[in-house]
Amino acid sequence: MKYSKRMAMVKPSAIRELHQLEHDPEVISFCGGYPDASLFPVENLREMYLSVISMDSMAFQYTHSQGDATLRQQIADRMRSEGVACDADSIVILQGAQQGLDFAGKMFIDEGDTVLVEAPTFLGALIAFNAYEPRYIGIPMDSHGVDPLALEATLQQESGIKFLYMIPDFQNPAGVTLSLERRRMLVDLANRYDFYIVEDSPYRDMRYSGPSVASIKSFDTQGRVIFLGSFSKSLVPGMRLGWAVANKEIVQNFAQLKQAADTQCSTINMKVASAYLKTFDHNRHVENIVKHYRHKRDVMMNTIADTFPNAVAYTRPDGGMFTWLTFPDGFDADQFLRSTLLPRAKVAYVPGIHFFGDTRHLPINNARLSFSACTDDAIVEGVRRMGLVLSSHLS
Structure with missing residues (x-):
């Protein structure tokens, strides 16, 4: 191929690749930062x-x-x-x-x-x-x-x-x-x-x-x-x-x-x-979606608090769509996802290694969870499954 050198730098998104997991109806995915389509003002x-x-x-x-x-x-x-x-x-x-x-x-x-x-x-x-x-x-x-x-x-x-x-x-x-x-x-x-x-x-x-x-x-x-x-x-x-x-x-x-x-x-x-x-009153629409996402955030935060082992730290965001997990030192979040979490719990997240531009000192013990597009039941069940597998894995 006669591609430019630039094309060697164009890599597929790890998140897009992980989205393929969502075609498996058994997998609960916390990968994508998609908005909740039920909130779109379609009629307007x-x-x-x-x-x-x-x-x-x-x-x-x-x-x-x-x-x-x-x-x-x-x-x-x-x-x-x-x-x-x-x-x-x-x-x-x-x-x-x-x-x-x-x-x-x-x-x-x-x-x-x-x-x-x-x-x-x-x-x-x-x-x-x-x-x-x-x-x-x-x-x-x-x-x-x-x-x-x-x-x-x-x-x-x-x-x-x-x-x-x-x-x-x-x-x-x-x-x-x-x-x-x-x-x-x-x-x-x-x-x-x-x-x-x-x-x-x-x-x-x-x-x-x-x-x-x-x-x-x-x-x-x-x-x-x-x-x-x-x-x-x-x-x-x-x-x-x-x-x-x-x-x-x-x-x-x-x-x-x-x-x-x-x-x-x-x-x-x-x-x-x-x-x-x-x-239309766009500010009112924003207030409605904020109320909806606040609830989802709280469902995820409360379930993490109830089910995750204390060794796993997490951020409590004041907004947005994500929380950031920090596992104990030496924990390989990518390997854990592929070898343990997906096959045993049918749950997916995005390993943290994909979010670092400076790879000289690349941490391996982080992951991103998104709560925005999941139902309440999926959040509770997916986080609960993660908590059980993490507790067993880290014990």
Whole structure:
């Protein structure tokens, strides 16, 4: 084959491969971070599609690569309500926030460039960045997010860092939230050490407990933060609508990359999303799904507390879709899944090894569980089975 060298860096997603397990009706899978399809506002969207199609023939036409102007203004209004200084020209509509990750990689990374990531970090970001062959440095985290002292120590030792990628709200996979003070500190470090921050926040609306924390972008005074948002979790993923908020030079660069990649997002989908936001109370819809997911989180947390051995630690997320398990030192979570948990309990999780960009000191004793798409009964039964097998295995 005459493939480019870049294709050697394009690897299949471990989570997608594990999804194949879901075809086995006996397997309870906690792998995917899918939203619960029963929460999709199907009737409202059907009404909006029919309205847009019948009343606006331009819904079938090409539009600007930066995205529908009305939708961009609506997003800008929502972002400003959260303290982010922006307008419609500061926003580009994306094919999901994932496209923003690809564009960030394409725009900033040359082969061998250094990218900072949380340890652990989002697998989808690694997949997006890997094609551009960066060198990753993982920054350790605790219950309050990235450790700023460890970050500054890295910045003092390394030069030429392009950007720090992070999910500050209910992080995927660890479930932790970056504290307010650390968000301020990160922006200060970016200003002093001359790097960008890619703030990926698809779960921001999904807060179940605790006070809301201002976005990193809200503290940005030098245009160093690129905020990525998404309708995939708060509305529906199938419309593939996300957005970036950034300084206008970066927005224009993103729009040019988009023109090369796919010309634009679906005109119909953008107009329907705009009509939906104008016609229905999206905040009330978010409140409803938050109530639903809060219950699922609590079911999983309570069942873990009741059934897991004390040797297994876990995070209690204030939002999002995930909890992060830490097994005892030396416990191989990947081997345990394949050799013991799947054959004996018919339960699946994502081993933690897949979430680390910096593989020099790769921990093997972690796993990610998602509660978002499972029924209550499946959560209870799956966690109970895990607890029994873990108790036997660790005794």
